[in-house]
Each structure stands twice: as structure tokens, then as C-alpha cells.
Amino acid sequence: MERKTKQRDVLFAVLEEAQGPMSPLELLEAAKRSVPGIGIATIYRNIKSFVDEGIAQPVHLPGEPDRYELSGKSHHHHFFCRDCKRTFEMNGCPGHLERLAPPGFEVDGHDFFLYGRCTDCKAPPPPRRKRPPALAT
Amino acid sequence: MERKTKQRDVLFAVLEEAQGPMSPLELLEAAKRSVPGIGIATIYRNIKSFVDEGIAQPVHLPGEPDRYELSGKSHHHHFFCRDCKRTFEMNGCPGHLERLAPPGFEVDGHDFFLYGRCTDCKAPPPPRRKRPPALAT
DNA sequence: TGCTAATTGATATTTGATTCTCACTTATTG
DNA sequence: CAATAAGTGAGAATCAAATATCAATTAGCA
Numbered sequence: 474m475e476r477k478t479k480q481r482d483v484l485f486a487v488l489e490e491a492q493g494p495m496s497p498l499e500l501l502e503a504a505k506r507s508v509p510g511i512g513i514a515t516i517y518r519n520i521k522s523f524v525d526e527g528i529a530q531p532v533h534l535p536g537e538p539d540r541y542e543l544s545g546k547s548h549h550h551h552f553f554c555r556d557c558k559r560t561f562e563m564n565g566c567p568g569h570l571e572r573l574a575p576p577g578f579e580v581d582g583h584d585f586f587l588y589g590r591c592t593d594c595k596a597p598p599p600p601r602r603k604r605p606p607a608l609a610t
Numbered sequence: 611m612e613r614k615t616k617q618r619d620v621l622f623a624v625l626e627e628a629q630g631p632m633s634p635l636e637l638l639e640a641a642k643r644s645v646p647g648i649g650i651a652t653i654y655r656n657i658k659s660f661v662d663e664g665i666a667q668p669v670h671l672p673g674e675p676d677r678y679e680l681s682g683k684s685h686h687h688h689f690f691c692r693d694c695k696r697t698f699e700m701n702g703c704p705g706h707l708e709r710l711a712p713p714g715f716e717v718d719g720h721d722f723f724l725y726g727r728c729t730d731c732k733a734p735p736p737p738r739r740k741r742p743p744a745l746a747t
Numbered sequence: 748t749g750c751t752a753a754t755t756g757a758t759a760t761t762t763g764a765t766t767c768t769c770a771c772t773t774a775t776t777g
Numbered sequence: 778c779a780a781t782a783a784g785t786g787a788g789a790a791t792c793a794a795a796t797a798t799c800a801a802t803t804a805g806c807a
Contacts, residue, residue, distance in 0.1 A: 592714040
């Protein structure tokens with residue numbers, strides 16, 4: 474097992490160049506640009522493979538299907554665009570968070586999200602909503 | 611429509627006394643203490659009714675089914691217990707959040723969660739994991 | 748180059764959450 | 778109390794996400 478396939482390479486490349494974690498369907502669309510015939514099953518299979526190998530990890534979003542990003546990134550959070558539904562990586566962290574936990578509770582992690590509109594979807598000019606624009610230029 | 615039923619009253623009471631937003635299954639279990647024969651469909655129907663009427667609202671959690679809480683609460687966030695899976699309301703907010711958004715992005719909201727163990731599940735004594743303990747004392 | 752097992756694509760199936768169906772029960776109103 | 782329509786409980790149905798199946802393709806190696 475663990476063969477080098479065009480599909481697997483393309484998926485890794487897509488994740489590597491992504492601006493944030495991607496959903497299986499986003500990966501499918503992006504990968505199709507390099508491997509037009511690629512199917513959704515292959516996306517799920519490779520995601521699972523990446524996750525099992527520690528190459529990628531799932532990003533859970535409130536009320537949204539999981540996204541996936543490459544492992545090894547430093548601590549960060551995400552911005553979710555309400556229009557195109559894409560998730561973007563953000564730098565930094567609010568910090569000073571545990572203080573908000575109820576007394577006696579043991580905190581071992583946190584999550585933080587910002588919502589709004591990404592530059593591509595924000596007001597005019599060139600409104601390009603509901604669908605992610607091309608990734609790389 | 612809009613009749614006063616025992617089931618509806620019990621569900622409202624459960625939400626009113628809850629320490630945080632509750633899932634349909636949590637509501638089912640809690641309601642059974644007052645109405646043993648209550649079914650899951652009734653839970654969903656009443657939740658929908660509450661939400662439509664603005665009495666309650668959904669709380670989306672990362673990688674978890676929606677919870678529901680009564681409307682009208684002041685701005686707050688949630689603590690999720692990794693053991694019993696219950697969600698607790700917290701006071702306060704990290705604040706100073708928009709500064710983290712990528713340049714040019716338009717922020718119109720945020721979410722924030724703390725993870726760990728609630729007092730009931732935290733270390734010994736009386737370990738009571740995987741299942742929510744009785745609500746009221 | 749040829750063999751063999753892993754991978755793929757298309758599609759069926761499963762899973763978990765939620766909604767629907769329908770016969771029965773019950774809250775409201777006269 | 779009687780009439781009647783809304784509400785309920787149990788189980789079937791639905792929906793989206795994820796996984797499994799299987800014949801065809803292909804990577805890795807002799």
C-alpha cells in the first residue's frame with residue numbers, strides 16, 4: 474500500500490496551496506482541475522489515508538461538515554465566509570481564554586471562529602458569491 | 611395550533627433550568643423524567659416550534675449535532691465537556707477578536723468554545739463519565 | 748515488459764440526524 | 778360532556794455525509 478498516484482499527489486498539492494482547511498467537495502472541485510475524472514470516493518479515501526498517517530487533520534466547524542488541513546501548522550484559528558462557505562486560516566489567538574470557564578471546570582483546549590465575508594465575496598466590485606473563485610492564479 | 615401540552619411545558623421547563631444548550635437526545639432523556647412515554651419526534655417537533663416562535667434558538671458546535679437554548683440570553687459562549695458531551699453556558703467573551711481576521715475581510719460575528727471536563731466528570735472523587743448526571747439537585 | 752495487488756471511479760449502501768406518516772390521544776371550545 | 782382539530786408516540790422515510798463494493802485501471806517491482 475501507499476502508492477504514489479496522480480490523485481493522491483494532486484490532493485496533497487491542493488491542501489498545500491489552500492488558504493485554509495477544505496471540505497471533501499471543495500477538494501473534489503479543486504482536484505478536478507488537474508484530474509478531471511476524479512471521483513468523490515477517491516477524495517474521501519485519500520483524506521482518510523492522510524489523516525491516518527498524520528499528514529492531515531480534520532477541522533470541525535459549527536454546523537458545517539468537516540474541513541481538512543495539513544498537519545504541523547502552528548496554533549491558529551479560522552474565518553468562515555458566510556457567502557462562499559470557504560474557511561480561511563487566521564494567525565494569532567485571542568488568548569486569556571481559560572479564565573472564562575465555569576469555576577471548577579478543567580480546560581484543555583479551545584476553538585475560535587470569525588464569521589463574515591472574505592475579500593472575494595465582500596461588497597462590490599466583482600461580486601463573486603456562492604461559489605469559490607479559482608484557487609491559484 | 612399552539613396548544614398547551616404536558617410535553618411542551620416539560621420541554622420548556624427543562625430548557626429553562628438547563629446549565630447550557632441541550633441536544634434533542636438530552637432533552638428526551640430529561641423530559642422522560644416527567645413524561646416517561648415521550649418520544650423523540652415530539653422533542654423535534656417542539657424544538658422546531660420553539661425556534662419558529664423565537665422562544666429558542668440552535669447552538670451549533672464543532673463536530674457535534676445542534677444544541678438548543680432559550681432565546682434572549684445576553685452574549686455568551688460555551689464549554690463542552692469531552693466526557694459527558696454536555697455543553698455549558700459561560701459568561702464573558704474574549705473580546706478584541708476582529709483584529710485577527712485577514713486584511714480586507716469583513717467580520718460580522720464570532721464563536722468561541724472551551725473544551726475539557728466539567729466538575730462532574732473531572733478527576734475523582736465520584737467519577738461519573740460518559741453519561742450526564744441528574745440535572746437538578 | 749509482465750505480473751499482481753493497490754487504487755480508482757461509479758454507484759450502492761450505511762450511518763446519524765431529522766422529518767414524516769398515521770392511528771390514537773387529548774386540549775380547547777361550545 | 779361532545780365535537781373536533783392539534784398534539785403525540787412509534788416507526789417508516791428522508792437527507793446529507795461518509796463508507797463500502799466491484800470491475801477496470803495502474804503503480805511498483807521482478
